[in-house]
Amino acid sequence: MAEVCFDLAGQVLEIRWHGRGGQGAKTAALLFAESALDTGMFIQAFPEYGPERMGAPVVAFNRLSDKPIGSHAAVRAPRVVVVLDPSLIEPAQVVKGLQEDGILLVNTTEDPVELKKRLGLPEGVTVYTVDASRIALEEVGKDVPNTPLLGALVKVTRVLEFETMMKAIEEKLADKFRGGKEKFIEPNLKSIRRAYQEVRC
Amino acid sequence: MILAKTGNEAMAYAMKQINPDVVAAYPITPSTEIVQIFSNYVHDGLVDTEFVAVESEHSAMAACIGSAASGCRTMTATASQGLALMHEMLFIAGGLRLPIVVPIASRSLSSPLNIHADHSDSLASRDSGWMQFFCETVEEGYDSLIMAVKMAEKCSLPAIVSIDGFILSHCMERIEALDEQKVRDWLGPYKPNWNLLDLDRPILVGPATLQDYYYEFKRSQIEGMRTALPKVQEVMADFEKTFGRGYGVLEEYRCEDAEAVALLMGSASGDMRQAVDRLREQGGKVGMVKLRVFRPLPHELLRKTLTRFKTVAVLDRADSVNSFVGPLYNEVAASLYGAENQPELLSYVFGLGGKEFSPDDAARILEGALAGRKDETVTYVGVR
Incomplete structure (x- = not known):
């Protein structure tokens, strides 16, 4: 699989997450930023707060850089777009502003080549898909596509070392689920590993 | 220690390191966290604080006043309507010269109802006798809150430290946390000049002073604020010496040979910084002046700094609804009155109720400032 390797030198990598309330788009953005922090990067992670309710479309953002980050505005021209729910692709205009050499990563069963054709995306955009919902259902026992997508995101951006991220995420999950190692932490980590392996373009 | 913290997490973390004697608080969006x-820190025994859960922000500030008057290091946190409900009590804390310190996640005021960022809440408290500090980043908020405790106690003035609601309060950023023991040592114990519970030196707090002495009390309070600036600067210098992070009352960015600069407060300074870089690449002689301290107003420093430039765009994240200009513009204009080499002063209002402000918006303001005069008195950036 062709992998894009971001060279952060002086640049800010901007990511936009699309999900539905309850799917964990914000949590994923925060986890991704916290993991990146451990590699010495400057980070931002923040959601766009609208009406907050289960199922409503939500957006969250990441900025990663090797220099202090200035802007606090929402990301309008992302290099990477991550979609937690394929039903949002058209209504939430997920590809709006996506850079011409950007990456679209979607939680779907759809073939990435088909998806790219269907959306009429520019040649330079790389589309990746992974069935993160199925992975989550099989490993965690419920449809929480956010953590597996972290594995896929690291694979397609290579902005972080995979094992560094896994170590960071394990620590964060241990904080979150005190004493739930077998029940929550291991299944989540396994789902991230699987998405890392199963993402395709 | 490098940590990932949202603005709210960082402010709470600073409070843990400060370890105040008393916190009396009532939560409100976006400062609830x-x-x-x-x-949680109180519950986990990580602080020695007496936590007072009250039934409103008015009561929160009332409890803080009682606590501070009793000689305790006292804090709370609030925003928007919460600060508005404290309004009456803010003046009492100011008049009693109690060094209460309050982080706020700045948010618009109703109506219409809106939970997002602007500076309406803090600027509406402008005349209550509180010091006010505005921050650009999460780390700056964290540092400023720690510094504010020392400043407040040194000046016998209460202090508000503002981070922009959601934009900073809910944004996770990298902060370099300071060593907890070092922070506590640097602050040292609070030694009030007097306190209500000192039975060897009994005092009367909050009596009526009518035509005979009210004016003299007020004059003394005014003098307290007038002489606060050098003390604020001393604390910043001391903080830099101890922890290695330096801050100014106002901070210049790429202003050396600038013709036009933007003056503003809060998180939008980061967007302006990016816009300055962009225009500089194209040869535009632009810069930014970030104002960190709104009270005490550094009027002499503003005059000295701003008269070096041809044009100054003043950005207000609030409006006074006074049929004229924003509150910061008024203060800047008054500071410049009568100065030689007065710059052209342009007024911009932006970002009310969290309206997005991007580096593109900032760049357009700088371009306008480079071009000089504009037709309208105030430009309302991004309004439809």
Whole structure:
């Protein structure tokens, strides 16, 4: 699989997450930023707060850089777009502003080549898909596509070392689920590993 | 230690390191988490604080006043309507010269109802006798809150430290946290000049002083604020010496040979910084002046700094609804009155109720400032 390797030198990598309330788009953005922090990067992670309710479309953002980050505005021209729910692709205009050499990563069963054709995306955009919902259902026992997508995101951006991220995420999950190692932490980590392996373009 | 913290988490973390004697608080969006996280610290025994859960912000500030008058290091946290409900009590804390310190996640005021960022809440408290500090980043908020405790106690003035609601309060950023023991040592114990519970030196707090002495009390309070600036600067210098992070009352960015500069407060300074870089690449002689301290107003420093430039765009994240200009513009204009080499002063209002402000918006303001005069008195950036 062709992998894009971001060279952060002086640049800010901007990511936009699309999900539905309850799917964990914000949590994923925060986890991704916290993991990146451990590699010495400057980070931002923040959601766009609208009406907050289960199922409503939500957006969250990441900025990663090797220099202090200035802007606090929402990301309008992302290099990477991550979609937690394929039903949002058209209504939430997920590809709006996506850079011409950007990456679209979607939680779907759809073939990435088909998806790219269907959306009429520019040649330079790389589309990746992974069935993160199925992975989550099989490993965690419920449809929480956010953590597996972290594995896929690291694979397609290579902005972080995979094992560094896994170590960071394990620590964060241990904080979150005190004493739930077998029940929550291991299944989540396994789902991230699987998405890392199963993402395709 | 490098940590990933949202603005609220960082403010609560600073409060843990400050370890105040008393926190009396009532939570409100977007600063709720400050109180929530801090109450966890209390529960986990990580602070020695007496936490007072009250039934409103008015009561929160009333409890803080009682606590501070009793000689305790006292804090709370709030925002928007919460600060508005404290309004009456803010003046009492100011008049009694009690060094209460309050982080706020700045948010618009109703109506219409809106939970997002602007500076309406803090600027509406402008005349209450509180010091006010505005921050650009999460780390700056964290540092400023720690510094504010020392400043407040040194000046016998209460202090508000503002981070922009959601934009900073809910944004996770990298902060380099300071060593807890070092912070506590640097602050040292609070030694009030007097306190209500000192039975060897009994005092009367809050009596009526009518035509005979009210004016003299007020004049003394005014003098307290007038002489606060050098003390604020001393604390910043001391903080830099101890922890290696330096801050100014106002901070210049690429202003050396600038013709036009933007003056503003808060998180939008980061967007302006990016816009300055962009225009500089194209040869535009532009810069930014970030104002960190709104009270005490550094009027002499503003005059000295701003008269070096041809044009100054003043950005207000609030409006006074005075049929004229924003509150910051008024203060800047008054500071410049009568100065030689007065710059052209342009007024911009932006970002009310969290309206997005991007580096593109900032760049357009700088371009306008480079071009000089504009037709309208105030430009309302991004309004439809």
